[in-house]
Amino acid sequence: SSYDYIIIGGGTGGLTVASRLAEDKSNQVLVLEAGPNAEGLQEVFVPGLIGTGQSFTTLNWAYRTAPQENLNNRTLTVNAGKALGGSTIINSMIFPRAEKAQYDAWGTLNNDSSWTWDALLPFFKKSEIFTPPNEFQRDNGATFVRDVHGFNESEGRVKVGFPNFFFPQSTLWRQTSMGLGFPASPDLANGSPHAVGVAPDSLDAANNTRCSAACAYFTPFAEQPNFTVLTNVTVTRIIWTASAQNDSTLTASGVEYIDSLNQTSRAILSRKGEVIVSAGTIGSPKILELSGVGNSTILQAAGISPALDLPTVGENLADHVHSWANAFTNISLTKDALLLNTDFAQQQLDLWFKNRTGLYSAAPRSLGIAAPSDVFEESEFNRLLNQSEESLSRFASEFSNGNPQLAKGIESQYRIALSLYRQNENLPLEMNLEPGYSGPTAFADRPARNYTAINSVLYSPLSRGRTHISSSSPLAAPVVDPAYWAHPLDVAIQVAGIKLARKMLQSSPLSSTYEGEFEPGTDKETDAEIEEWLRGVVASDNHEVGSLAMLPKDMGGVVDTELLVYGTSNVRVVDASVIPFPISAHLSSSVYMIGERAADIIKRN
Template sequence: MRRSCRLAAFLGLAALAAADLRHQPLSTHHKRVASSGIIYDGQIASSYDYVIVGGGLAGLVLASRLSEDANATVLVLESGDTGDAVRSSIDTPGDAYYSSLLGTSYDWQFETVPQEMLDNHAVSWPRGRLLGGSTAVNGMYLVRPSQLEFDTWAQLQGGAAGANDWSWSGMFPMMKKSENFTAPSAAISDAGAIQYDINSHGTAGPVHYSFPGYIVPAVGNWTETLDWIGIVPNPDPDGGQGWGAFIATSSINPDNLTRSYSRSTYIDPLPPRPNLAILPNATVTRLILAQSGQVVNATAVEFQAYDGAPVQTVGVNREALLCGGAIGSPTVLMRSGIGPTNILQPLGISTYVNLPGVGQHLQDHLSGEVVFSTTAETAASIHSSGSDPSSAFLSFINSAIAYPNITDLLGDYAPTFQSDILNNLTSSASSLVPSTDPTVIAGYKATYNALANTILPSQVGQIELLFSLTGTSFGANSIAIQAAGQHPFSRGQLYINSTSAFDKPIIDPGYLTHPADIIVLREGLKLARTLGQTFPLNAVITGELSPGSTVSTDDEWDNWLVGVVGTEYHPASSCSMLPLDQGGVVDPSLHVYGTGNVRVVDASVFPIEFSAHLMVPTYGLAEQAAQMIRQLWNEGVTPSQATATATGSLGPSSSGTTGATPTAGAKSAVLGLSPASFLAVGVAAALGALVL
């Protein structure tokens, strides 16, 4: 604060009386960019209204939506490359399997610590590191969670104002807003036995929801086979009841059969916007924070082009928006001084806001598979023969899916299973939560109870089954049925052990530390085996390759699966939206507790895992966040939820009321500054002088 005042005095009253620098035209270097706003020469302005950390799914949605306001300037800082050099591989759906970018420089190549319950194996955690993030490299499943899961998320907020934004009624229109649905052709629909309800889909959004241009014939057996074992086909999996068996929509542009991802949909089609800049190869090292009364504010963002490169700084005029995902966002917060003091203090990081929940509540979907030999034509066999290189064939990706509920898995044992889980709440909370902080433990109990009492006994799926026809380690003439637990009772954590943004964090998902998780996964794998023995799928299966006949008892299944399971690529919940006294990190407005202008917008805020892939709910989250932010700054809509207090080592901090109008005087209130000091901070940021 004193530094801002000294700078203001140095510049003189004339500078403070000048027009608001935030809305001056950006410098001429912005003419040397593509129309989408991607900066190729590294030159950016000195400050922006919104600085978005991470150019993945949520970051590019925010960039597109916020820059629709011509009077707001937006910068995206993306650690990875543009992806231009590998655009052909990105665009071709089948290359997600046949020419994957995972394991390359376009992948963060994260890895967990050895997992005690997985025979001390470490597990690979790939994440996209390029514009578009994981939407540029993933398997393209567009699957919605069920209404009950969203409503449970909202109920976990303890009645806080704004909680209903995250219920089904709040999120359903936001998911539809992102969607441009195209029905399958009659031939594709018949081949895959595809069902849908057009009323559950949006048709005017950026992201294409459609189906491949070619279907491997075996897909047509999927829903019928599941129907034979009592898991019925779902005619409307996107309307709030996402259980049963179906063929999922995929993020494929039906016009040219290319991948539809956050860059190609939200950014590339944009007309020239001089108020939008997207800077690749810019790794954010930390937020530069300033204490202002009882809140902490981000005044600038620090970044480097590469490890050892000069440190650069860009000013924040309105908000810093963290969109780094379940790994990136909590690590940026910790390096900035927001997080558990016991993690920050040994690293010499001053604690601006002591938030014990940062990096806690970590969850993931753990997956295994049963592999069969087959006489059927598979996508892998067609691809390996080279007989059909057409774009239609190369648009084929795995999309046959099912979500069995707990009764499908356990039958009459399901109520006893639920009782056992509830009876073990106290012991689980005392032994399985990585943190000793009482608020984090309270949050575990809250989510645990919600899963056990609300979601578990419902029709919502507890396991996900996927039909894989794109090859296994056993060769092209094999198919797999994958099973993944959807609502783990195990919890993990991630944290930094270095102040460098180029050192990978410690990731410990705590896989299978709760015994319920291994039971659910085991029964899901058993169900996968049963499907391979059931008509009509069994007509094209000649044997089971893995695990095979040596595995039949529960103990044999348990001993086998811990050596073969891995991530389903859905990490979440490390910046959970929960009440502060339950180890929460963000409130229902997505503001980080104890801050005035820092929000997290990505899958890290989900307090529970969903029975779904995370791409669709994250698109909905980002659309909701963009609307929320624009309403605040354009209409003066003030989030009405009560603010909570967080205590940091630099003095008491609490999330203040964040309502503001577009005037300098009102916006200064968001940052806890007087109007004159607010302008001083803006000028200082413009000069790149706010390195604390």
């Protein structure tokens, strides 16, 4: 049998586009996913068990980075889900959107108004079924703007809502942030996230369970005969038509994959068929490179015969960077309480199973998205921006791995980012309240106490790295080098983020709960001391983008605005890798939007 659409990777983008294409019953759609169906695991469906147990170990690619020269040569972990639903089975379910100006910048960079906030909002709305906050949730700070959400029960897919439990320190922190000048958010998904508020979650509010991409786009359609989903199979390469080597345009005829017994099989495309690569920002460039598409020098060094020289495959990689300030707190109702008292933890889990309440019913996220004016004195930020402008071409060239077209593309990204910064519209940091310890020190190595953490996440980094294969073996891990902190503006902003987190912990009313700082620690006073500490601890925020960027070809792009890989006739990319530069938001809602948009483009074609 042959398929009209073969989707590599049953994750966030992949299941979205696959499921929508299968709505046309004349299409035969095949999804090939490396991991299992994990929807039945309680670490997946219970909101408060995020980041625990099997879901976070065996169902995680846990990519390791190359030693990061700006971070004391540390090797960091970049998490990514390996199961049906992809990263949405292990993510924190926070479901905001980035700012309007950043989506508009995708359109500007690509000279295409169909990739702007106004044009994309219908696809954001189409992807979701939003449950407005109930009275209890509203009393705890949840707000929403009706116009920006989707409510269509038959069309929408991802269930979005608010949790059944709120930690008391979250409310205190939001009040503190407003006292420090943050506006109150009417809705963190409305395209103006410079504010503080309670973010919606990808959560089924009716029964308080996670709604992953599998819950949204697969489970309701699992029995549909034209929608075939194979789990525990790893795609090893795309197969090209025989004439491919001689043509100027490559055409895929199918894909090759291996199962858990290492047996190799092929899936064949129909004559009108397409391959859709949705293996994630690290996984998708790996598939293209294993298939001979990429920088010929890198491919040959890895033992792969080039089929198409597309030198920017795997380049332009960027990621958000996570840091923390932790204080001891006099509040006893924290996530630490679950670790400190296992009987209490069991009671709370029983409570969740009984009536969907208690600490495990929370995916707690009060977010404050900072503008430069919240973080810096104006003169200080202008000085940093002037320096960045003066060195713009130098860094763009340095990060482009010798590719002048990509240097041009990165330079254009920088010009937009810096100009938005000057207007206070690029949002450099997410601050969020964690009702418990969040940081680099293991449970056994820290004082057995209750903590309040302020996470501070670098949201608009200028550093760019790369990910490439170094072996022809499809099972070998790629070399992942996000080049964290390679740009000095990233360093300055992350240091400022810690100072803002500290200020929040010690400002009223949150200060009433403050019992002294644990990390970074009061001995880290100066910027240089904070920077030094951060170099030893910052982590990936698992929001990597850009490795197969949607950009014009002469700006180093890999896909066009129809998500088609340059130089191929029937291979598209539908996942976070096409996002050209890091945006100021958690990514899943934007990846669902890309999946919806991709299905629309393909159906129109």
